[in-house]
Amino acid sequence: MxxxxxxKIVKENKPKEPKLKNAIVSFLVGGSVCFIGQVxxxxxxVTFGMEVSESYIWLCIITIFIASLLTALGFFDxxxxxxxxxxxxxxxxxAHSMTSSSLDVRLDGMISxxxxxxxxxAGSVIxxxxxxxxxxxxxxxxxxx
Amino acid sequence: MASKKINGVYIKxxxxxxxxxxxxxxxxxxxxxxxxYGEKTFEQAEIKMQQVxxxxxxxKNRLLxxxxxxxxxxxxxxxxxxxxxAASKYNIPFLGVYSACASFCESLIFACELLENKKxxxxxxxxxxxxxxxxxxxxxxxEYGAPKAKTSTFTTTASVATLLTNEITPIKIESYTxxxxxxxxxxxxxxxxxxxxxxxxxTIMRHLNDLxxxxxxxxxxxxxxxxxxxxxxxxxxxxxxxxxxxxxQIDCGIDIYKDDNxxxxxxxxxxxxxxxxxxxxxxxxxxxxxxxxxxxxSLHSPLFVNQxxxxxxxxHAVSLEVIS
Numbered sequence: 001m002x003x004x005x006x007x008k009i010v011k012e013n014k015p016k017e018p019k020l021k022n023a024i025v026s027f028l029v030g031g032s033v034c035f036i037g038q039v040x041x042x043x044x045x046v047t048f049g050m051e052v053s054e055s056y057i058w059l060c061i062i063t064i065f066i067a068s069l070l071t072a073l074g075f076f077d078x079x080x081x082x083x084x085x086x087x088x089x090x091x092x093x094x095a096h097s098m099t100s101s102s103l104d105v106r107l108d109g110m111i112s113x114x115x116x117x118x119x120x121x122a123g124s125v126i127x128x129x130x131x132x133x134x135x136x137x138x139x140x141x142x143x144x145x
Numbered sequence: 146m147a148s149k150k151i152n153g154v155y156i157k158x159x160x161x162x163x164x165x166x167x168x169x170x171x172x173x174x175x176x177x178x179x180x181x182y183g184e185k186t187f188e189q190a191e192i193k194m195q196q197v198x199x200x201x202x203x204x205k206n207r208l209l210x211x212x213x214x215x216x217x218x219x220x221x222x223x224x225x226x227x228x229x230x231a232a233s234k235y236n237i238p239f240l241g242v243y244s245a246c247a248s249f250c251e252s253l254i255f256a257c258e259l260l261e262n263k264k265x266x267x268x269x270x271x272x273x274x275x276x277x278x279x280x281x282x283x284x285x286x287x288e289y290g291a292p293k294a295k296t297s298t299f300t301t302t303a304s305v306a307t308l309l310t311n312e313i314t315p316i317k318i319e320s321y322t323x324x325x326x327x328x329x330x331x332x333x334x335x336x337x338x339x340x341x342x343x344x345x346x347x348t349i350m351r352h353l354n355d356l357x358x359x360x361x362x363x364x365x366x367x368x369x370x371x372x373x374x375x376x377x378x379x380x381x382x383x384x385x386x387x388x389x390x391x392x393x394q395i396d397c398g399i400d401i402y403k404d405d406n407x408x409x410x411x412x413x414x415x416x417x418x419x420x421x422x423x424x425x426x427x428x429x430x431x432x433x434x435x436x437x438x439x440x441x442x443s444l445h446s447p448l449f450v451n452q453x454x455x456x457x458x459x460x461h462a463v464s465l466e467v468i469s
Contacts (some may be wrong), residue, residue, distance in 0.1 A: 001343075001386050003330040009385075010331060010339040013377055015295040015411075022292075077290025081408065084292050100288035104281055107186055121289070 022084045029086025037063060037090075060091055067092035071099040097121040148322040148355035154260045156316040156465070157267075157308045159424045160202040162194055164276065164302025169404040172425040173303075174201065180277050180302065187287075188227065191220065191275040191304070195231035198306035199271055206308060210236045214266045217241075217255050219248025219416055220273050221300070223282065227273065237269075245442030246341075246370050247324070248272055248416040249305075250461035254321045256309050257463075263311055273304035274415030283334075283447060296336040296374045298414035301401060305420040316428065319435075319464040322352035326444065328457040334450055338375020338411055341441035344458035345371060346382040349439055350389065352462045360389055363464070364433040369419040369440040370398035372412030397422035416442070428467070436465040 037059055044055040070076040076096050080087050087093055101120040105113035119126065161173040168176065175197065182190040195218065203209070217240045218228025225241035232239035244251045252270040260266055277287050279300040285291045309318075327344040345368055353360065360366065371379055376396040383389045397419050398412030419440050427433060441460040450456065 001382065006329045006343060006382070007331065009381055010336070010378060013339075013374065013381070014336070015374065017295060071288050074288065077288050080290040081292060088291075097286075097289060100286040100290075103288050104286040120286070 026084045026086040026089075029083040030089055031086075033063075033087065033090050033092060063091050064095040067095040068099040071096045072103065076100075094122055094125060097125075147324075148320060148352055150320045150356075151257045151261055151318050153262070153311050154257045154318045155310055155312060155314040156318065157310045157312065157314045158202060158206055159305060159307045159420070160198045160205060161421060161425060162198050162201075162304045163421070166276070166405060167301060167303055167401065167421075170401060170421065170425050172429050177302070180275070187275055187278040187281070188222065191222070191227045191273055191278050192230045194275070194304040195220075195227060195271050195273050195306075196234055198273075198304045199231070199235065199269060202269065202306040202308055208267070212267060213237050213269055215240065215256075215259060215268045216271060217252040217268065218271045219243060219252050221245065221279050221282070221416065227278075228271065231271070244440075244459050244461070245444055246414055246416050246418065247440035247442035247459050247461050249420050250321075250369075250438060250440030250463050253307075253309075253318065253463050254323065254461060257318055257321060260309055260311060265311055267308060267310045269306055269308055271304065271306045272416045272420060274300050274302065274417045276300045276302045276415075279415065283445060293408065293410055294335040295410050296333070296338065296372075297410045298337050298370060298372050298398060298412050299402065299409040301413045301415045301418050301421065303415075303417045303421050305417055305424065307420060307424075313468075315468050317466045317468055319466045320352075320356060321464065322348055322355065322462040324348040324351075324460040324462070326457045326459050328455055330455045332450060332453070332455040334445060334456070336374065337370075337414060337443045337445070338372040339378055340443040340445075340456045341369075341371055341458045341460065342375045342378035343382055344460040345369075345375075345439050345441040346379050346386070348460040348462045349383065349391075349437075350387045352437070352464075353389070360391055360393065363393060363435045363437045365427065365435075366391060366394045366437045366439065367419070367423060367427060368394060368396045368398075369438075369442075370412065370414040371396050371441060372398045372410075372414070374411045375441075395427075400426070416440075431467075431469075434467050434469075436467070438463050438465065 041055045041059045105117040162175045163173045184190040215238045219242045220227040228241045242251045249272045256268045401413040402409040439462045443458045
């Protein structure tokens, strides 16, 4: 049997993932995270009299804190397993990825462990986020002046 | 020749330590209450697991370090470091082997070669795996909890030490076949079964060919950790390439988490799956006389997968006979 024939058989015998169900679950969970975020932002604006942009910064800090705390206490990975990608895409997932990779190496030393592995998963998000922000801001200046 | 008949090597005893999730396998000797096992990290816990099984096996059989001629150890860690650190506590010569989940079979083959034609020698074969250590090394950080595909397997937490001797005991090692490394161009890290199935099939085919046997010669053909997906592919592959229909095949990976299969998906994996199932279920049932154990290992290296290479696999077979 050659490689291509075998790969075809593997493809045919792969158990099917419930893609639609996963997408709906992710949509609902991700959507409700964003909804809660919006509620928190509105509360901050109304009760503390914050500007919109200022309230979003505080919102980020709050969600990152909650997600990191839940990761450290060992709850968040169970939520992620059940909620598919709904919790990984928003800021909560970003904080979770950093906390989880730093928990892995907490006893490997400050430099060789924590320092080197802190951005193991989040590093690419930061790098390409900054690069794309740079180019899009140039585009923005060109188009809108 | 890759297949060889062995004379005068017997399995005398074994000692099984299992993790908290593997409780459903009865017939174990010791159980861990948590994944740390009193150590600071999971890696150190695995070292302790190996030392506990070796110590307990020595105590159970009233043996001293001097009575053992060698230890052969295998595990999933980088540089086979768990086995090496575990062996550093003993005044016994040591060999560390790595062929991923086929390590147990590879260790048995080396042990056979070292013990054959000797008179009163003994050797210990130890293998172990730790779920969270393997997750950390091969996949995502432990607390990340990334969603898993249905083809993925769950690394078993356990450690098994096996005592081999020249004395006659009920379990005889009859022959073995060394496998070839087979790469079918699959690079899906969450589908280990599909990677390992062709290697397993090839070794079974060559074993039967070399020794001129039919599949029914064996009461059971025990594959290591192919899982649900891999077992199905193994049967298809054997039927298409050699026209062999396997009826007496059991996969250890499917059976281990029968009762508690949350997050398990396709089945159990790890070098310890095969000895764990062999000693706690198959040999305890006393139903099977001729057993072929086929360890299958995917030689997965995250480095080469990142460099876009496909994953090769290996498989070794060892034939056991139960004399009663």
